[in-house]
Amino acid sequence: MNDTTDPAAVARRIADRRRQLDLSEDSLAHRAAMAPRYLAHLLEAGPTFDPGGFVRIAAVLGLSRDELLTGRQDAPPGQSGPGPRPRLLDLTEAECWDLVGTHGVGRIALPVRPAPVVYPVNYVVDQGSFAYRTGEGAGTAPAEGAALSFQVDHIDEYLGRGWSVLALGSAHYVDDPEDLSRLSGLPGAAPWAGGDRPRWVRVRPDEITGRRLVTG
Numbered sequence: 001m002n003d004t005t006d007p008a009a010v011a012r013r014i015a016d017r018r019r020q021l022d023l024s025e026d027s028l029a030h031r032a033a034m035a036p037r038y039l040a041h042l043l044e045a046g047p048t049f050d051p052g053g054f055v056r057i058a059a060v061l062g063l064s065r066d067e068l069l070t071g072r073q074d075a076p077p078g079q080s081g082p083g084p085r086p087r088l089l090d091l092t093e094a095e096c097w098d099l100v101g102t103h104g105v106g107r108i109a110l111p112v113r114p115a116p117v118v119y120p121v122n123y124v125v126d127q128g129s130f131a132y133r134t135g136e137g138a139g140t141a142p143a144e145g146a147a148l149s150f151q152v153d154h155i156d157e158y159l160g161r162g163w164s165v166l167a168l169g170s171a172h173y174v175d176d177p178e179d180l181s182r183l184s185g186l187p188g189a190a191p192w193a194g195g196d197r198p199r200w201v202r203v204r205p206d207e208i209t210g211r212r213l214v215t216g
Helices: 007-023 025-031 035-043 050-060 065-070 093-100 176-186
Strands: 088-089 103-110 115-127 128-135 149-156 161-173 199-214
Touching: 007 025, 007 035, 007 065, 025 035, 025 050, 035 050, 050 065, 050 161, 093 149, 093 161, 093 199, 103 161, 149 199
Parallel strands: none
Antiparallel strands: 088 199, 103 115, 103 149, 115 128, 128 199, 149 161, 161 199
């Protein structure tokens, strides 16, 4: 039975959303134009019993029907919980570079005041380094030579597995015309955030480590 027709999964999703909105079950029933006892019966019977009732519940909770029945598609990873018998294994440096691939999306952690900040950026891998584009004065534009960290990871929600790679190094702006031309021609070079982002930042790791989460 999948989450779409599993009453327990849908009821759990509704309860989680109610807590998020600080909404009691009685208040949810009132706003969905149904008696509290009928709401309790719906949660036990599942979406196939009264599809229209679940549409009203979804509207009160600020969700679409599909989000209510199958979960938000833009929810953060890790909603499914751990897999059976999880274990963490260390990755070799070669395995780290293999996993991050030629390009993708990672997170850059910058040492700014009043506290460090983390931004997602799409990156390319070039000559043993990570590189990404940024704009003048943007939050992702570090000071030349700033020490920082760069993280790339992947989560398999269904199997409860994943990996994480962490690179420690310093930021340097790319000014050489040949380097700039090569970087701009690599797959994944176009900034996902759009806008004018003419500067390339290169992060050449002093150290790169990683771990893989396995199950079973």
